[in-house]
Amino acid sequence: MDLDLTEDEKDIRQWVRTFVEKEILPLEQDVLARERRGERGLPPEELKRLQDLARESGFFGVQTPEEYGGMGLSAVMAALVEVELGRSFVPFRFGGYADNILFHANDAQKEEYLVPTIEGTKKSCFAITEPGAGSDARAIRTSAKQDGDDWVITGEKTFITGGTEADFVMVFAVTDAEKHKEGRTGESVTCFIVDRDQGWTSDQIDTMGEWGPAALTFDGVRVPSSAILGEEGKGFALAMQWIGRGRYLLPARALGGCERMVEMGMEWARNRETFGKPIAERQAIQWMVADSAVDIEALRWLVLAAAWQVDRGDDSRQAQSMAKLYGGVHCNEIVDRMLQVHGGMGYTRELPLERWYRELRLLRIYEGTDEIQRRTIARNLLKGHASVRGHLGLDHRRRDRGGRAVGRRALVRRGRSPTRAARASEAAGVDV
Numbered sequence: 394m395d396l397d398l399t400e401d402e403k404d405i406r407q408w409v410r411t412f413v414e415k416e417i418l419p420l421e422q423d424v425l426a427r428e429r430r431g432e433r434g435l436p437p438e439e440l441k442r443l444q445d446l447a448r449e450s451g452f453f454g455v456q457t458p459e460e461y462g463g464m465g466l467s468a469v470m471a472a473l474v475e476v477e478l479g480r481s482f483v484p485f486r487f488g489g490y491a492d493n494i495l496f497h498a499n500d501a502q503k504e505e506y507l508v509p510t511i512e513g514t515k516k517s518c519f520a521i522t523e524p525g526a527g528s529d530a531r532a533i534r535t536s537a538k539q540d541g542d543d544w545v546i547t548g549e550k551t552f553i554t555g556g557t558e559a560d561f562v563m564v565f566a567v568t569d570a571e572k573h574k575e576g577r578t579g580e581s582v583t584c585f586i587v588d589r590d591q592g593w594t595s596d597q598i599d600t601m602g603e604w605g606p607a608a609l610t611f612d613g614v615r616v617p618s619s620a621i622l623g624e625e626g627k628g629f630a631l632a633m634q635w636i637g638r639g640r641y642l643l644p645a646r647a648l649g650g651c652e653r654m655v656e657m658g659m660e661w662a663r664n665r666e667t668f669g670k671p672i673a674e675r676q677a678i679q680w681m682v683a684d685s686a687v688d689i690e691a692l693r694w695l696v697l698a699a700a701w702q703v704d705r706g707d708d709s710r711q712a713q714s715m716a717k718l719y720g721g722v723h724c725n726e727i728v729d730r731m732l733q734v735h736g737g738m739g740y741t742r743e744l745p746l747e748r749w750y751r752e753l754r755l756l757r758i759y760e761g762t763d764e765i766q767r768r769t770i771a772r773n774l775l776k777g778h779a780s781v782r783g784h785l786g787l788d789h790r791r792r793d794r795g796g797r798a799v800g801r802r803a804l805v806r807r808g809r810s811p812t813r814a815a816r817a818s819e820a821a822g823v824d825v
């Protein structure tokens with residue numbers, strides 16, 4: 394079993410590490426100061442300058458396929474990149490990203506939305522949550538009624554990230570009320586791509602974090618049939634695909650922040666003296682450091698195991714839910730401990746700990762709350778779709794004649810029937 398990275402992979406990670414040290418960390422004080430004045434921490438022009446700089450070195454579209462100008466990196470590499478970026482709270486991300494479901498667009502939509510999103514000339518947002526439908530996304534009520542060749546969308550969406558700046562929204566609406574009532578969500582919901590100038594409006598929602606999502610209002614917004622993304626009635630599967638696109642990446646980013654906070658905590662503990670000794674010599678403080686280091690290491694392996702399953706083409710949803718849940722719970726414990734190590738200083742706005750404290754709280758809520766991840770994990774186990782005995786040495790895939798392992802997707806492509814484990818794993822996807 395070789396868990397090491399290739400030389401190329403090590404080079405990529407080192408490049409990101411250096412980029413963060415040289416270009417991102419020096420911006421932290423300015424970002425904090427702006428945020429504390431109620432301004433955007435990283436203004437769009439500054440973000441673009443950094444993205445252009447990275448692009449000059451070929452860093453663009455981390456997971457975007459090469460045919461679209463991206464790097465097409467593996468999930469494991471994408472996770473490692475997120476860990477490095479997460480070491481700073483500066484809200485930077487590399488350019489060249491587009492929502493995974495936009496790759497399902499037809500050619501005309503790709504030209505109008507996908508390519509400009511990758512190039513950064515258009516901004517998207519994804520809207521499924523409604524005031525009455527969050528965890529229970531099947532309860533959405535926004536409707537789209539057909540009128541000739543047009544559809545008329547009416548309803549309200551809430552907590553939409555990027556909703557204030559987006560040029561267009563991928564909005565999910567009920568197009569078959571009868572089927573929806575019968576619970577046939579797989580046939581009743583459609584995704585529409587709607588430009589802001591087609592008539593939807595947004596209102597920013599203040600939150601305890603620095604990034605306010607928005608409430609969107611659709612008051613009889615008329616769009617042509619060509620606005621449908623994918624197929625009519627098949628939108629719910631797209632929504633689940635978007636939500637499940639990279640659950641391992643959220644805890645990966647949080648993990649980078651936790652590494653940094655523990656380093657800050659240790660530095661503080663070595664230098665802060667009470668009762669004649671550095672607090673680093675007190676067992677109470679040492680235990681906080683030790684428990685945090687163990688949590689970080691456990692999370693690292695959960696994240697990498699999930700990413701590795703994505704790269705193999707296995708059904709990774711159970712592993713991704715575990716990484717997301719563990720990250721949400723334990724990163725919040727770590728930031729709390731490290732704030733505690735800093736005493737009163739940890740609570741001030743001179744240090745970024747209180748910012749991380751507020752930001753990390755979101756990890757337990759969005760893209761599937763802790764409770765929903767637990768529900769998924771337990772259901773998959775109780776139904777027998779997953780096991781507590783782990784994956785190691787259990788090959789979920791068949792091998793071809795040359796002895797190469799064949800992933801689930803590859804099996805489907807080659808028209809062979811999946812193994813029992815792969816079928817069970819596929820069925821496990823009922824809960825996302």
Ligand SMILES: Cc1cc2nc3c(=O)[nH]c(=O)nc-3n(C[C@H](O)[C@H](O)[C@H](O)COP(=O)(O)OP(=O)(O)OC[C@H]3O[C@@H](n4cnc5c(N)ncnc54)[C@H](O)[C@@H]3O)c2cc1C
Binds near residue numbers: 600759
């Ligand atoms: C900052 C932010 C950004 C967001 N960005 C987006 C976005 O871009 N697009 C989008 O569509 N949505 C977005 N969301 C919405 C987010 O996904 C939902 O808030 C989340 O899914 C929870 O839904 P809810 O808020 O309605 O809570 P509810 O579903 O009402 O849940 C309330 C509580 O009940 C618990 N609960 C619910 N059901 C169960 C159950 N069966 N068993 C046990 N406990 C349960 C939940 O875990 C939670 O603790 C965002 C939210 C926030 C806060």
